[in-house]
Amino acid sequence: MKLGMLTEDLEGYDALSDKEKEEFDSYALKEAAALGVAESLTQWFDENPQGFTKDEKDHITIWNSGLSWSTDLFVSAALRGIGYHVKTMPVPDQESLRNGKEFGNRGQCNPTYFTVGNLIKHLKGLEASGLSKEEIIKNHTFLTAGACGPCRFGTYVTEYRKALRDSGFEGFRVVLFQQQGGLKQATGDEQGLELNPTFFRSLIKAFLAGDVVNLMAYRIRPYEVVPGSTNAALEQSRELVIQALEESKSVLLAMARCRRIFEAVEVNRLQPKPMVSVIGEFWAMTTEGDGNYHLQRFLEQEGAEVAIQPLVNWVLFILWEQIRDTQRRMELREDDVARKGLSGKEPWKKIAMLRAARVALVGLFKLFANTIGLRGYHLPNMDEIASLAHEHYDNELRGGEGHMEVGKLIDSVEENRAHMVISVKPFGCMPSSGVSDGVQSLISAKYPKAIFLAIETSGDGEVNVQSRVQMMMFKAHQRAQAEFEEAMETTGLDLEQAEEKLSRSWRARRTIHYPPHKLAGTAANQLLELA
Numbered sequence: 028m029k030l031g032m033l034t035e036d037l038e039g040y041d042a043l044s045d046k047e048k049e050e051f052d053s054y055a056l057k058e059a060a061a062l063g064v065a066e067s068l069t070q071w072f073d074e075n076p077q078g079f080t081k082d083e084k085d086h087i088t089i090w091n092s093g094l095s096w097s098t099d100l101f102v103s104a105a106l107r108g109i110g111y112h113v114k115t116m117p118v119p120d121q122e123s124l125r126n127g128k129e130f131g132n133r134g135q136c137n138p139t140y141f142t143v144g145n146l147i148k149h150l151k152g153l154e155a156s157g158l159s160k161e162e163i164i165k166n167h168t169f170l171t172a173g174a175c176g177p178c179r180f181g182t183y184v185t186e187y188r189k190a191l192r193d194s195g196f197e198g199f200r201v202v203l204f205q206q207q208g209g210l211k212q213a214t215g216d217e218q219g220l221e222l223n224p225t226f227f228r229s230l231i232k233a234f235l236a237g238d239v240v241n242l243m244a245y246r247i248r249p250y251e252v253v254p255g256s257t258n259a260a261l262e263q264s265r266e267l268v269i270q271a272l273e274e275s276k277s278v279l280l281a282m283a284r285c286r287r288i289f290e291a292v293e294v295n296r297l298q299p300k301p302m303v304s305v306i307g308e309f310w311a312m313t314t315e316g317d318g319n320y321h322l323q324r325f326l327e328q329e330g331a332e333v334a335i336q337p338l339v340n341w342v343l344f345i346l347w348e349q350i351r352d353t354q355r356r357m358e359l360r361e362d363d364v365a366r367k368g369l370s371g372k373e374p375w376k377k378i379a380m381l382r383a384a385r386v387a388l389v390g391l392f393k394l395f396a397n398t399i400g401l402r403g404y405h406l407p408n409m410d411e412i413a414s415l416a417h418e419h420y421d422n423e424l425r426g427g428e429g430h431m432e433v434g435k436l437i438d439s440v441e442e443n444r445a446h447m448v449i450s451v452k453p454f455g456c457m458p459s460s461g462v463s464d465g466v467q468s469l470i471s472a473k474y475p476k477a478i479f480l481a482i483e484t485s486g487d488g489e490v491n492v493q494s495r496v497q498m499m500m501f502k503a504h505q506r507a508q509a510e511f512e513e514a515m516e517t518t519g520l521d522l523e524q525a526e527e528k529l530s531r532s533w534r535a536r537r538t539i540h541y542p543p544h545k546l547a548g549t550a551a552n553q554l555l556e557l558a
């Protein structure tokens with residue numbers, strides 16, 4: 028047995044004299060023998076096969092999933108556009124959850140079960156379609172984002188390994204790119220998946236396209252005159268964007284074409300509807316399936332306009348974290364040599380680059396948004412969100428959404444951005460339990476105007492969650508109606524006069540037009556604008 032494994036990491040071991048080390052080693056050996064582990068004690072090491080080689084690239088199919096449906100489709104298309112064989116896995120459902128629970132560790136958070144189980148379910152499906160396990164392991168991989176951090180997101184890759192092993196797919200490769208790693212994630216010359224500027228540019232294009240297409244649809248659908256017309260436009264738009272990404276053609280041109288498609292949807296925005304902002308844990312608020320009981324669709328069925336969180340917010344938050352951490356490190360007495368330490372680096376240069384990345388990202392988002400017709404969309408200022416939240420949730424606390432969820436709720440009340448805020452809190456989520464159930468109760472008490480609801484997504488509580496949402500929606504409907512009536516009083520316009528004015532305003536009638544934000548409800552804003 029190698030004693031070094033037992034002793035070398037022990038604090039203070041190196042400071043012992045040779046004689047003391049000898050005594051210590053002999054004692055440790057004796058104890059190990061008494062426990063019967065002397066022969067078998069070896070450090071556990073997870074093989075964790077992740078990559079594939081350039082030679083394999085042509086026959087490897089990369090599967091992708093985990094974001095909104097539009098974004099998943101666009102990511103696959105963007106990577107196909109740079110030479111990979113990429114396909115999109117279906118949105119995780121109850122069957123995925125069952126697989127996750129069967130093959131995952133006990134006590135995981137719900138998104139882990141859903142996402143890990145979705146891969147297992149999918150691989151089983153491939154096997155059922157006639158592929159052997161060997162073929163699946165040899166010719167297929169799964170691409171996902173990884174992270175380091177205090178919550179379970181940092182251990183997803185290990186969960187994938189366990190579930191794959193226990194379900195008979197040991198050796199199946201989960202290809203991971205670190206969401207905070209950027210271009211530093213050097214890949215060897217032989218690696219089939221190259222995490223180079225082309226890869227990240229393609230991802231950013233897919234993310235931005237996914238965001239603006241989704242935001243357009245969520246803005247238009249609640250006010251469509253012909254039911255189903257927005258979804259039809261969304262489908263057509265997705266196809267255009269997929270084609271542009273696959274063929275490496277201009278995505279902006281595709282956006283301009285999507286704009287014409289969306290413009291053909293007829294809308295009536297003079298219907299007072301509660302604006303419901305969906306925040307919470309990243310995956311649970313983003314998925315559009317069983318993982319959050321189809322929350323967005325349910326809210327729209329209940330008469331809401333849903334304010335979703337675009338992926339770009341998450342990227343802005345990551346940039347904010349990096350700028351903040353670098354600034355804090357600069358306050359240390361001397362530069363530290365840790366992995367992210369500043370020793371031998373130029374911190375100002377790093378901050379300048381991160382800020383430039385932020386400006387570029389916001390600029391690109393605006394370009395995509397303006398081209399597709401998503402006018403006046405407000406991206407949160409992460410410094411403001413951090414300072415709003417700081418009093419209640421320390422900015423140094425990370426994991427999950429960090430302070431962002433708290434800041435977003437306060438911002439939404441103070442700036443009148445929504446009538447109601449729902450926080451999606453996955454069962455077993457560590458950060459969400461502290462925020463949605465804990466700190467947000469304080470914020471709701473401090474801002475009595477807030478209609479706030481935290482819902483827990485355990486996978487088996489759909490009716491319970493929906494009934495709680497319905498009860499809160501009753502209040503939100505009343506709030507939206509009252510706001511609309513107040514706007515009528517202020518402007519002196521009744522509904523008939525407003526409709527008459529609208530029929531005469533080509534600009535205000537346009538589908539891609541969005542009245543400037545003053546109040547939470549779109550109908551009330553439309554009325555103010557008409558007046």
Ligand code: SF4
Binds near residue numbers: 178
């Ligand atoms: S934030 Fe919560 S739900 Fe999401 S990965 Fe971490 S622990 Fe799981």
